[in-house]
Structures are given as structure tokens and as C-alpha cells.
Amino acid sequence: xxxxxxxxxxxxxxxxxxxxxxxxxxxxxxxxxxxxxxxxxxxxxxxxxxxxxxxxxxxxxxxxxxxxxxxxxxxxxxxxxxxxxxxxxxxxxxxxx
Amino acid sequence: xxxxxxxxxxxxxxxxxxxxxxxxxxxxxxxxxxxxxxxxxxxxxxxxxxxxxxxxxxxxxxxxxxxxxxxxxxxxxxxxxxxxxxxxxxxxxxxxxxxxxxxxxxxxxxxxxxxxxxxxxxxxxxxxxxxxxxxxxxxxxxxxxxxxxxxxxxxxxxxxxxxxxxxxxxxxxxxxxxxxxxxxxxxxxxxxxxxxxxxxxxxxxxxxxxxxxxxxxxxxxxxxxxxxxxxxxxxxxxxxxxxxxxxxxxxxxxxxxxxxxxxxxxxxxxxxxxxxxxxxxxxxxxxxxxxxxxxxxxxxxxxxxxxxxxxxxxxxxxxxxxxxxxxxxxxxxxxxxxxxxxxxxxxxxxxxxxxxxxxxxxxxxxxxxxxxxxxxxxxxxxxxxxxxxxxxxxxxxxxxxxxxxxxxxxxxxxxxxxxxxxxxxxxxxxxxxxxxxxxxxxxxxxxxxxxxxxxxxxxxxxxxxxxxxxxxxxxxxxxxxxxxxxxxxx
Numbered sequence: 344x345x346x347x348x349x350x351x352x353x354x355x356x357x358x359x360x361x362x363x364x365x366x367x368x369x370x371x372x373x374x375x376x377x378x379x380x381x382x383x384x385x386x387x388x389x390x391x392x393x394x395x396x397x398x399x400x401x402x403x404x405x406x407x408x409x410x411x412x413x414x415x416x417x418x419x420x421x422x423x424x425x426x427x428x429x430x431x432x433x434x435x436x437x438x439x440x
Numbered sequence: 441x442x443x444x445x446x447x448x449x450x451x452x453x454x455x456x457x458x459x460x461x462x463x464x465x466x467x468x469x470x471x472x473x474x475x476x477x478x479x480x481x482x483x484x485x486x487x488x489x490x491x492x493x494x495x496x497x498x499x500x501x502x503x504x505x506x507x508x509x510x511x512x513x514x515x516x517x518x519x520x521x522x523x524x525x526x527x528x529x530x531x532x533x534x535x536x537x538x539x540x541x542x543x544x545x546x547x548x549x550x551x552x553x554x555x556x557x558x559x560x561x562x563x564x565x566x567x568x569x570x571x572x573x574x575x576x577x578x579x580x581x582x583x584x585x586x587x588x589x590x591x592x593x594x595x596x597x598x599x600x601x602x603x604x605x606x607x608x609x610x611x612x613x614x615x616x617x618x619x620x621x622x623x624x625x626x627x628x629x630x631x632x633x634x635x636x637x638x639x640x641x642x643x644x645x646x647x648x649x650x651x652x653x654x655x656x657x658x659x660x661x662x663x664x665x666x667x668x669x670x671x672x673x674x675x676x677x678x679x680x681x682x683x684x685x686x687x688x689x690x691x692x693x694x695x696x697x698x699x700x701x702x703x704x705x706x707x708x709x710x711x712x713x714x715x716x717x718x719x720x721x722x723x724x725x726x727x728x729x730x731x732x733x734x735x736x737x738x739x740x741x742x743x744x745x746x747x748x749x750x751x752x753x754x755x756x757x758x759x760x761x762x763x764x765x766x767x768x769x770x771x772x773x774x775x776x777x778x779x780x781x782x783x784x785x786x787x788x789x790x791x792x793x794x795x796x797x798x799x800x801x802x803x804x805x806x807x808x809x810x811x812x813x814x815x816x817x818x819x820x821x822x823x824x825x826x827x828x829x830x831x832x833x834x835x836x837x838x839x840x841x842x843x844x845x846x847x848x849x850x851x852x853x854x855x856x857x858x859x860x861x862x863x864x865x866x867x868x869x870x871x872x873x874x875x876x877x878x879x880x881x882x883x884x885x886x887x888x889x890x891x892x893x894x895x896x897x898x899x900x901x902x903x904x905x906x907x908x909x910x911x912x913x914x915x916x917x918x919x920x921x922x923x924x925x926x927x928x929x930x
Binding site: 356358395396398400401402403404405406407408409410411412415418419421426427428429430431432433434435 | 465466467472473474480481482483484485486487490492498499500501502503504523528530531532545579580581591592593594595596597722724727729731732733734735
């Protein structure tokens with residue numbers, strides 16, 4: 344059974360702030376989803392290769408050629424805060440993960 | 441590494457290394473921005489490496505080729521089928537909040553390299569795995585270079601999406617010296633193969649150390665600590681030596697080692713605690729849905745293997761076994777591909793390997809050092825060095841003369857024989873001429889001759905000097921000595 348602490352942990356890893364009601368609600372819903380997926384274990388997968396990707400296609404590659412992106416200012420304009428050409432972010436606390 | 445403890449317990453270090461190497465591609469791993477070092481902040485960025493919505497990564501074909509070549513050069517098994525995964529964590533230098541890496545199906549596994557220690561001893565270090573991943577951006581901390589001292593940080597994403605391979609070693613390393621040599625050998629191999637420039641200062645090669653201690657003879661591992669932030673081979677060695685002593689003291693005091701990441705502080709020459717280690721499950725890896733699995737065919741593997749040059753370890757051994765060079769000489773000559781290729785070209789032009797080694801490691805090395813040059817930069821062609829060596833062997837010039845004309849050949853190139861002839865520097869081996877000159881020397885120095893003949897034989901050197909002066913050093917030394925002796929005694 345999924346514990347509420349696990350939901351809190353996963354929410355923290357995803358930087359999601361949940362209310363107490365949401366934690367209770369998500370614990371139930373996630374438990375249901377996990378139980379549903381558990382059904383797959385009933386299948387006999389002996390000799391079946393694992394699937395890592397749903398599309399059976401070759402990996403496309405590109406040649407190693409440099410092409411400068413023409414609108415860098417457009418990207419920088421997305422920064423919530425800037426210092427000249429830099430993105431400016433709040434200081435990083437030591438020990439924070 | 442071992443130390444004698446007061447309780448007569450000896451400890452050994454168990455060390456494994458994670459080395460990140462920037463692949464020498466022009467463009468990024470999944471987008472077309474440049475990878476060039478030193479560009480102004482945030483110039484080499486684009487919507488893909490910045491993780492903007494609606495973009496799709498496309499793998500740079502050279503990244504796959506270089507990663508497979510690196511795997512082959514490190515004696516790995518190449519996975520015919522592998523994949524990319526998302527490693528998820530939040531940090532301001534990571535624009536997508538995940539890094540595209542490889543988790544459980546890396547491109548290469550089960551390799552090894554052989555390292556040679558300064559005493560000539562060799563040791564095989566296992567390589568667990570090698571995988572491809574993208575680099576993160578760079579944080580510039582305003583106000584202070586200590587993380588906690590900054591009021592804000594600046595982010596430059598030029599490095600974000602730069603292609604890396606991470607090479608993880610087995611815990612086979614036992615000392616700081618072995619660790620430093622392992623990283624140097626990795627660097628040599630990757631530089632030889634043209635896969636990574638190995639520049640530690642620019643961050644194209646970075647190394648994290650995992651180290652634990654245990655009583656000698658113990659089979660189980662102690663709690664491991666990770667050390668980061670070493671940017672020279674020397675720092676790697678000293679950080680390990682410091683950390684080993686620190687851990688032994690903790691264990692001997694009856695305390696427990698804390699699993700954590702520590703930073704090497706170059707100024708104070710110690711490691712300091714940075715953070716408690718996160719479990720790997722916290723990264724919540726899952727297969728990258730934007731990139732289909734990677735397949736490497738036998739044909740690709742064979743082609744890329746054939747493109748690899750002879751690697752430094754093989755050269756080192758060949759130089760010792762075939763050419764009879766010392767461990768030290770073989771290491772010097774095989775250290776850089778340019779040096780090795782020059783050396784081999786000199787031998788191919790007919791020179792004796794030991795003579796070629798001596799010239800390269802003395803006069804030429806100091807010339808390169810002084811002028812900050814590399815072998816391909818000098819005007820002295822390998823064939824000319826071989827010619828110069830041949831002139832000495834044939835007795836046309838003395839090695840003293842050869843040393844005198846070398847600077848001009850290094851600067852201007854050209855034929856050694858032509859230069860010797862133009863300068864009239866050929867050795868005098870004509871005994872009639874030499875005897876005539878000796879007679880002159882004796883006639884000019886009657887006092888010394890008398891003293892010599894009365895038993896002051898150490899004046900012999902004086903007469904040799906006079907004869908050399910007369911011939912501008914061109915007298916064949918052996919013949920001159922023999923003739924001089926005859927005339928002085930007769």
C-alpha cells in the first residue's frame with residue numbers, strides 16, 4: 344500500500360506544493376493506478392524482450408554541423424531576471440538538493 | 441595506499457573514478473549550437489538545449505561515433521542496443537530540469553585499461569561502463585566563489601547540451617598515484633583517438649573520486665565518500681591522499697564514515713563536506729521518449745575500430761620491447777600522438793631509435809619548451825633529424841658540431857648535409873692533415889710539451905683543446921686523440 348509520506352517525497356522531488364486534502368486524495372488515486380498496473384504481472388512475459396520505446400523506428404541522427412540560432416535575444420527575453428547576457432537566479436543554498 | 445596504524449591494523453584505500461570527457465564535436469549533442477570554449481555568455485544556445493516547449497532533440501552522429509570509438513579504445517563491449525534516459529533533478533544550471541543521460545543500457549560496458557606506474561610496474565584497471573550524456577550550464581556566483589556567500593547567481597548555458605561521455609571505473613584503484621595515472625592514461629587514449637582534447641582547465645575532462653577505506657585483507661567495502669573539484673592530476677593525487685588519512689583517523693577514533701560529497705579545496709589542501717549523498721532512485725530515471733533506442737551495427741563497429749590509431753599503451757610497450765628504450769624514454773615519446781608520430785617518422789627515415797630518442801628528449805625538447813611549440817610546428821623535418829644522426833654515425837660530423845647546427849635546422853629546416861657543407865663543418869678525418877695540425881700545436885706550445893713529457897700527462901686535455909680550437913671543433917675526436925697521443929709521446 345502506498346504511504347502518504349511517499350506521496351510527500353515524490354511531490355517534493357517534483358517541487359509540487361500539495362495541500363493536506365490533495366495529499367490524501369493523491370495517495371488514494373496513485374494507489375489505485377499502481378494496483379491497476381500491477382495486473383500486468385499476471386501475464387507470462389517469459390522470453391519477451393523488454394520494450395523501451397513504443398515506436399519501432401531507427402534513431403535519427405544529424406551531421407555535426409554548427410548552425411547559430413538567429414534569435415538568442417528571444418531566448419534571453421524569457422528570463423525572469425537578467426544581468427546583461429546572463430540569466431539571474433536566486434542564490435543557491437549549500438546543502439540544498 | 442597503506443598506513444601502519446598504532447593498533448597494528450593496516451588500512452587500504454578502495455578507489456573508483458567517474459571521469460567526464462567532452463567529446464570534440466563542433467556542435468552540441470542534440471542541437472546545432474557551437475561547443476567552442478570561451479564564447480561570450482549565452483551565445484551558443486538554442487531552443488533545444490534550453491528545453492523550450494515543442495522542441496525535439498536529434499542526436500549528433502559524431503557523438504555516437506566518438507562514444508563507440510572511446511568504448512573500443514577502452515576495450516569495452518559495445519551494446520548493439522542501448523537507449524537514452526532522463527535523469528531528473530532541479531538545479532539552476534539545468535534548463536530542462538532533467539539531463540538526457542544513459543541509465544541501465546549504456547553504450548559500452550566491461551572494459552579495462554592498463555596503467556604504467558613510475559617504477560615501471562603495470563596494473564589493469566577495470567572500466568564498469570561508459571555512457572553518453574549532455575553537460576549542464578555554468579553557474580557564476582556573484583560576490584563570492586563560495587556557494588553560500590553569493591546573494592544571487594548568474595547562469596551561462598553555453599555548456600548546456602555539450603556532449604560528454606562519462607567513464608566509470610571499477611573500484612580497482614588503491615592509491616592517489618594510481619588514480620592520477622589512470623586519468624592521465626584515459627586522457628592520452630582519448631587524445632590519441634581525437635575524441636576529447638583533455639583540457640582540465642577548460643573543463644573538457646573532469647574527475648570525481650569515490651573513496652573508502654578498509655583494513656588490509658578485508659573483503660567488504662567501507663562507506664564511500666565522493667570527492668569533487670580537482671582540476672589537475674596533482675590535485676587528484678593529493679585529494680585522495682588527504683581523504684585516505686582523514687578516513688583512517690575517523691575509523692581509528694571509533695567513529696563512522698558519513699556517506700557524503702566533499703569538495704577538494706586547493707588553497708587549504710583539504711576536503712570539505714558539501715552535501716549528504718542522494719540515493720540514485722531520487723533521480724527517477726525513465727527512458728527518454730523523445731529519442732528512439734540506439735542501434736550499433738557490426739559494420740559500424742568494424743569501421744570505427746579500423747579508424748582508431750595505435751594507442752599509447754601499445755606504443756609504450758613496443759618502444760621498450762622493439763626499440764630497447766627505457767621505461768622513462770618510452771613514456772615520454774608515447775605521451776602525445778604528435779611526439780610519437782615524429783619519433784616514428786625519424787626511425788622510418790633510417791635513424792637508430794636510441795639516437796633519435798636522445799635528440800628528441802634533450803635539445804629538441806628544450807627548444808620546444810622554450811618556444812612553446814609542438815613537433816608539427818618545427819621546420820626540422822623527421823627526415824632531416826635522421827640525416828643529422830646519419831652524418832654523426834658516418835663520421836662526417838662530430839656530435840658537438842651536430843648540436844651547434846641544430847638550432848639553425850630547427851628554425852629554418854633544410855638539409856643537414858647541405859648546411860654542414862656550406863659551413864665547412866665536416867669532420868676532419870684526414871690523418872695527414874691532422875698530423876700537420878698537431879705538429880703546429882706542439883710547436884706553438886713548447887713549455888707545455890716539455891712539462892707533458894716530464895710526466896704532467898694531465899696536460900693532454902690542454903692539447904686536445906688547442907687542436908680543436910685550430911679546427912673549430914671539426915677534428916674527428918677519436919682519431920685526433922690517437923694521433924695526439926702518438927706525437928706527444930714520440
